[in-house]
Amino acid sequence: MDASPQEFDRVLSSMCTRPHPEARAAAERFLADNPGDPATYPAIADLEDRAVDTLAEVTGLDDPAGYVASGGTEANIQAVRAAREVAESDTPNVVAPESAHFSFNKAADLLGVELRLVPVDDDYRADVDAVGAAVDDDTALVVGVAGTTEFGRVDPIPELGLVADEADACFHVDAAWGGFHLPFTDHDWHFGHAPVDTLTIDPHKVGRAPIPAGGFLARDADTLDRLAVETPYLESTAQATLTGTRSGAGVAGAAAALDAQWSAEYEANHERASGNAAYLADELTDRGYDVVDPELPLVAFSLPEAEFEAARDAGWRLSRTGSGEARIVCMPHVTREMLRTFLETLDAARVGAGV
Incomplete structure (x- = not known):
């Protein structure tokens, strides 16, 4: 093969980066292991648990539930899916600022929910009053962003959490890119700061894990149970992830990147x-x-x-x-x-x- 990968010496707008050397080595070692069947591949399952535990420490989650996803898109889709499963409405909607990642458009299309995008304020952050005005009895999920893709803004997460709580809706924070910067700032953005139900944080961005290595975290294990389907022909009997077979490269790379660099x-x-x-x-x-x-x-x-x-x-x-x-x-x-x-x-x- 005569193709060459992209060099990073002139890459300025991408949220991808060179993997950490230890993460690269771990990814190659576990390339063929399948975290989608943890009973057959227990070593990679243990590494996934380790990665989730560290991501929980990063995001202020005491009793972590979650997994290493393919990326922020999968994690955001899963958040919408989990909220839809507990919604009492037959016509659920998701309320998010217009700065939300385009993966929410995909989620709405795939899952048959209405996506209500509301204006941001003059500094490109979610307008809490506009979000509150868009929420109604059919709202299943309110979304906040902690590190927007276009301007790097952090929404007022505690205030948005209150809007969600008052509407009896789930609350999701997308910290796919910002999640590895925010622990070293004075922003309020995570499980410990607000009534956050689910959160996206991607080790394969600032975390320097190899692609694909996103992160989906939930405040409680019941959320993952709502997403699980039976898998009768595998050693494992249920699977909560959106994808089935997954390469162990992302999981092992994420665990190694976190071990080497946090904090x-x-x-x-x-x-x-x-x-x-x-x-x-x-x-x-x-x-x-x-x-x-x-x-x-x-x-x-x-x-x-x-x-x-x-x-x-x-x-x-x-x-x-x-x-x-x-x-x-x-x-x-x-x-x-x-x-x-x-x-x-x-x-x-x-x-x-x-x-």
């Missing part, structure tokens, strides 16, 4: 990434770009199309938000030197355009 290396990464985001935001502001003040290590800013295309032509992997801002995610592979080189690319494009 000191993750804290160091957060501090480094936050410093890089602040540096980039200041440099862009000094050059006259309109920059959205970074909350977590993600920088969104206005970028004229000619300069955007010049950056892409120079090999930078760069994307825009739905409203048009360029976005740079300060993942573990993004270094200060990379950002300086990127700024040099923009400077050259501005000179060429006569700016």
